[in-house]
Amino acid sequence: MSMGTRRDLFRGLAGIGAAALLARGGRAVAQDSSVIRLGLTTALTGPYNEFGEGNKRGFDLAIEQWNAKGGIDGRKIEIVTALDDQMVPDRAAQNMRRLLDDPSLTAILGPAGSGATMAVIDMVTASGRPYVNALAQATAATYPQTFGKAPRRNVFTFGIISNVEAEVLGTYVAKTFKSIAVMHESTSYGVSGRDTLLGVVKQHRPDVKIAVEAYNQRATDVTAQLVRLQQSDAEAFLVIGLGTDLVNIRRSMARLGLKQPLVTSAGGLSLPYFEGAGDAAVGTVAPMVGVLVEDEPRPEVTRFVEAYKARFGTDRYWGPDPQRPQIQMSLIVIPAYDGANLLLEGIRRAKSTEPAAIIAALEGIRDYPGVNTIYNFSADRHHGIGTESLAMLRVVKKGEKLGLEVLKG
């Protein structure tokens, strides 16, 4: 080897070293330490993308508004990693591993459904990273033992959790009816929902008469169940299942001439149900956050509605009436919007991106006016929407169209 080539070799090595240094420097620039970095996994595509996409719109709108105000102490906020889990539990778990392996992420925004959330939640709990649960209803996502016992330290929930919904629904049913016919889907969701709900009903009215039937999801015909229940002379039908099956049940009730009110969960207020059941939907009762149907909404609600319309227009989350958003916004978009807002408020108050400081700041939040409700968190309470924030709504006919009214009392 000649001197010349050896010198070239050194020069080359030095060059590689310098390039490596530059590259490191370059990455440091790209990973601007002044940005508050968030990670997201949700159903961006696939059959449940309606939920994931709606969640993302809520997150994005809140973050854009904070950035427009100058961020947090001059630091911009950004969702730097947005992964798609299609609400498939395995995919969500893989995505969550990737997010948690990135130490630069200050907080995590989680999947848009209970199945995917339950697949990641233990991992998230172990990491200690602040976590926003915008949609998953499963109580165990927030309270691993039972409702009322200690919450997961770093998980904050903004959707309607099952126990809260069951409490409101069960109390209403117990107060209003002496005998009920229950129809639930045969899935674990249907069975556990039935048990929780009937527990609440019996607690408030021990002598209540109950008849129960199960049906398979997307059953072609539910006549057998209904005629069996018809013999119990129940004053109301209580259904635990999807909005699409609700259509079938309500239509079959109409065919059989069953005029009893149908009491159910939020699916009974959804557009597919209204379209599929038509006028038969009138009289259906379900619990829901009522802020979007109130006559005199709080200023936070009005501001959100205007901001959403300006940013996204009257999209599928907004619904068919250009004047007024549909109530489902309170179920998918607003929890994400409120969740991002409260998380950022926590970071602002903590003046730090350390998990413990953010969690302590979030637990210190009292009487914070969000859109869906006035938020109160504490060391024992990690869910935002309590029983007081839910109203029982009834489907009524308003002129030619179906509308909703809030039941008083």
Place this chain on the structure above:
Amino acid sequence: MRFTITLAVAGLSVGSIYALIAVTLNLTFWTTRTVNFGQGAILMLCTMATAVAARSGVPIWLAGTVGILASAFAMVIAERVCVLPASKVGGSMGWAVSTLGFGILIQGIVSKYLGNQAVAFPDVVLDAAQFVDLFGIRIGAQYLVVFAFSLTVIALLDLAIRYTVWGRVVQAVAQDPELTRVFGVPMRRVVVVSFALSGAMAGVAGILTAQIIGTVDPAFGFSLLISGFVASIVGGFGRNWGALLGGLVIGVIEQVVGGYVSTAAGHGVSLAVLMVVLAVRPQGLLGRAEAVKA
């Protein structure tokens, strides 16, 4: 009594849809000795297309026609890509897997372009609240219409098979394809028409089902295909009146067992009936033991 009659009417109505699906399976079986395992997706395609078109303001009769043509066309494609290649290899069962795959493909395409969420299906003839008073028992008018319509379609097909030239050719093909070919019958045309007709009738079955359940989504159709298949085997595969009997028997048994024993047992019982029939009378209730030409 009221209880039993209410159950029986619902069972007959749903059973007539099973029968119609079973007949659509017969059609392709006669001409090619194959069964389209993607038939559930074919009936979903028609129903989804109809629902989406109707939602965007197209008159329902036009939407329905578009939907029925779409499933007829899809069946012609299925024959070309799934059945024809397999038929060139003697004794190949490749069509079973490829028709199933074709169904899954259609389901994927529909999810992508028409959306994955359930779509409300408009009332075509009557609405769910209308009823007929039969000796003081309330019978949903939609059930009666669905029942009558299914029976009419099956009867028309049976008449066509018996009394039209095309029908006689189909019978000939079913009995002896080689000999039929020797007589100069345009086999391809007979096969393609049978597939198109099978697709169109599956579409009709989908629309009738949607009248009862009120919504459709891309997963719609799969459990119906199973019920139709069971009806077909119980009644005797390849026989129209067998399909009708099988469909009605399965429909009524599901409801009556659901009503008297347990609703959880309702669906399982049809599979139990299938097993008993296969064990005791494998050719089905109205079937004849088959002699295969060597």
